Amino acid sequence: MAEQFVGKAAEFEDGGRRIIRLGQDEVGIFKHEGEYFAYSNYCLHQGGPACEGLTIARVMEKLRDDKTSAGLYFSETDMNFVCPWHGYEYDMRTGECISDRSIKLKRYQVQQKGDDLYVLG
Amino acid sequence: MDLIADRGRRVTVEELNTTKLLAHATEQAKARKYEDMMIVDCDAHHYETENFKEIVEFMENDVFRQLTKSGMNKTRHSIVPGSIGFQDMGGRVTRYPLRSSEKTQAGRQRDVQLGERWMDAMGVDYSCLFPTGMLNIGLHPLKEMENELCWAYNRWLTEKVLPETGGRMYSMLSLPFSDPDECLRHVETFGDRKHVTGFMVTTVRTDTPVHANAYMKVYRAIEERGLSIAFHSGPNWGENIFKSCNRFLAVHALGFSFYNILHCTNWVINGLGERFPKLPVMWVEAGLSWIPFLMQKLDHEYMLRPSECPLLKKKPSDYMRDMYYSTQPMEIQDMGALECTFRMMNAETQLLYASDYPHWDFDLPSTIYDLPFLTDKARHNILGGTAARLFGLQPRNEAQKQNLIKYGNYRPA
Numbered sequence: 001m002a003e004q005f006v007g008k009a010a011e012f013e014d015g016g017r018r019i020i021r022l023g024q025d026e027v028g029i030f031k032h033e034g035e036y037f038a039y040s041n042y043c044l045h046q047g048g049p050a051c052e053g054l055t056i057a058r059v060m061e062k063l064r065d066d067k068t069s070a071g072l073y074f075s076e077t078d079m080n081f082v083c084p085w086h087g088y089e090y091d092m093r094t095g096e097c098i099s100d101r102s103i104k105l106k107r108y109q110v111q112q113k114g115d116d117l118y119v120l121g
Numbered sequence: 122m123d124l125i126a127d128r129g130r131r132v133t134v135e136e137l138n139t140t141k142l143l144a145h146a147t148e149q150a151k152a153r154k155y156e157d158m159m160i161v162d163c164d165a166h167h168y169e170t171e172n173f174k175e176i177v178e179f180m181e182n183d184v185f186r187q188l189t190k191s192g193m194n195k196t197r198h199s200i201v202p203g204s205i206g207f208q209d210m211g212g213r214v215t216r217y218p219l220r221s222s223e224k225t226q227a228g229r230q231r232d233v234q235l236g237e238r239w240m241d242a243m244g245v246d247y248s249c250l251f252p253t254g255m256l257n258i259g260l261h262p263l264k265e266m267e268n269e270l271c272w273a274y275n276r277w278l279t280e281k282v283l284p285e286t287g288g289r290m291y292s293m294l295s296l297p298f299s300d301p302d303e304c305l306r307h308v309e310t311f312g313d314r315k316h317v318t319g320f321m322v323t324t325v326r327t328d329t330p331v332h333a334n335a336y337m338k339v340y341r342a343i344e345e346r347g348l349s350i351a352f353h354s355g356p357n358w359g360e361n362i363f364k365s366c367n368r369f370l371a372v373h374a375l376g377f378s379f380y381n382i383l384h385c386t387n388w389v390i391n392g393l394g395e396r397f398p399k400l401p402v403m404w405v406e407a408g409l410s411w412i413p414f415l416m417q418k419l420d421h422e423y424m425l426r427p428s429e430c431p432l433l434k435k436k437p438s439d440y441m442r443d444m445y446y447s448t449q450p451m452e453i454q455d456m457g458a459l460e461c462t463f464r465m466m467n468a469e470t471q472l473l474y475a476s477d478y479p480h481w482d483f484d485l486p487s488t489i490y491d492l493p494f495l496t497d498k499a500r501h502n503i504l505g506g507t508a509a510r511l512f513g514l515q516p517r518n519e520a521q522k523q524n525l526i527k528y529g530n531y532r533p534a
Contacts, residue, residue, distance in 0.1 A: 015130075015132070042145060046484070046485050046487065046488065047145045047146070047148075047149060047485070047487070048145060049142070049144070049145060052134070052135075053134065053213065053215050054124050054126055054132050054134070054212055054213050054215060055126060055132055056126040056127050056132075056211075056213065057126070057127035057128075074127040074128060082210075082213040084134075084142065084213070084214060084215040084216065085142075085214070085483075086214065086481065086482060086483070087210045087213045087214050087481065089213070
């Protein structure tokens with residue numbers, strides 16, 4: 001299995017990201033709440049740079065018990081990253097497209113050796 | 122640069138560089154050898170409002186020019202964000218908030234430089250440049266202001282912008298459709314200018330029937346010049362029927378289809394296709410899924426009520442198949458339905474690729490190139506051959522020329 005150096009863990013701030021090339025693929029690596037997540041940088045829609053756009057909490061809608069809407073709010077737990085071409089949103093923890101969870105970005109493993117971070121592919 | 126995310130959190134992204142943003146589109150263009158086929162984007166946009174200071178100088182009427190310039194300097198902006206954040210999805214489509222950060226060279230029109238960047242990145246040879254803000258000109262309460270702004274924009278575009286594009290950008294100029302006499306003056310003034318292939322009516326309007334007698338002289342003038350007419354759609358949250366919608370998605374999805382359905386229906390059942398058989402008519406930016414709906418619906422009603430459409434010599438769908446349609450935003454969710462749509466509209470000869478770039482729901486050429494049910498001829502025609510034939514666009518290399526000849530689309534200059 002090929003591995004590609006990403007960078008130093010100490011230099012990777014929470015909320016940050018790196019884009020690297022791994023063979024024929026580009027890979028986006030995120031650090032979110034202390035964990036690393038790595039996905040193919042090719043959007044499942046039209047091939048845009050899926051990992052290079054905004055990261056933003058999932059938008060939710062609160063329903064009261066009587067089924068009336070109490071409005072929109074940002075999730076406290078679910079973070080998405082957004083392809084900047086058209087706005088396709090992906091679940092940070094799974095790479096699933098939140099509009100259709102049957103499709104998801106290819107995921108890569110991130111390995112830390114000492115202070116060095118690698119993506120395995 | 123920082124973008125605002127949830128709860129005021131700031132997310133750092135690189136400043137905008139269109140070439141870099143579209144690097145994956147360039148990969149697609151190389152892998153598919155787009156350089157061998159002419160690709161024409163029949164609906165691309167620029168943000169003419171960013172050039173308003175230049176445009177306003179071309180307004181003819183002193184009073185309206187002063188009024189407009191005075192308004193540009195006002196500092197009393199509304200505290201209610203009417204449309205802010207909807208097109209760009211709250212900054213998710215980053216090229217909107219980052220737009221001002223993109224660097225261009227001094228001394229050349231910025232819009233031309235940006236256009237060349239995305240065209241080169243996508244593998245597009247020619248693009249038809251349409252405005253953005255001006256698409257809502259039909260909503261202006263003052264007919265005189267619509268006239269003034271269309272006139273000024275058309276002068277600026279044909280005198281300052283298109284001449285800088287080396288022939289790679291052309292336009293179908295905006296008509297002040299609220300005033301048929303002014304429309305005719307625009308056709309007579311601008312119709313023979315270089316890089317003008319026709320005229321465009323923004324369909325975001327409901328009080329101007331396209332079949333009104335007053336417009337016949339306009340259509341005839343366009344037809345006589347061998348030019349085309351395009352009807353370009355859009356959304357309008359202020360329209361009464363859309364005031365119940367609480368999401369931009371709903372207004373956008375329904376609005377683009379609605380306005381073209383409305384005006385296309387009036388065009389067809391009033392026999393405009395019989396009256397102007399040599400006038401190429403194109404319906405722009407409504408996607409495709411409305412077309413089979415309207416064909417079925419109008420044919421059904423026509424069979425029952427032919428006495429209301431005495432000018433028709435064939436079914437409404439036959440007239441719709443005589444007209445042209447732009448692809449974007451193409452609904453690819455159900456491939457079987459899309460294939461059926463292509464069959465019903467004779468896409469091989471009637472459909473023209475459009476990107477709509479840089480707007481948020483743009484489509485790359487690969488949305489057409491990769492369709493599994495297309496013949497090579499259909500692929501070439503839709504991506505650029507049909508537009509080359511319609512607008513007399515010339516191939517940019519020998520391979521493109523041979524493909525245009527092969528599929529019957531070559532029109533020598």
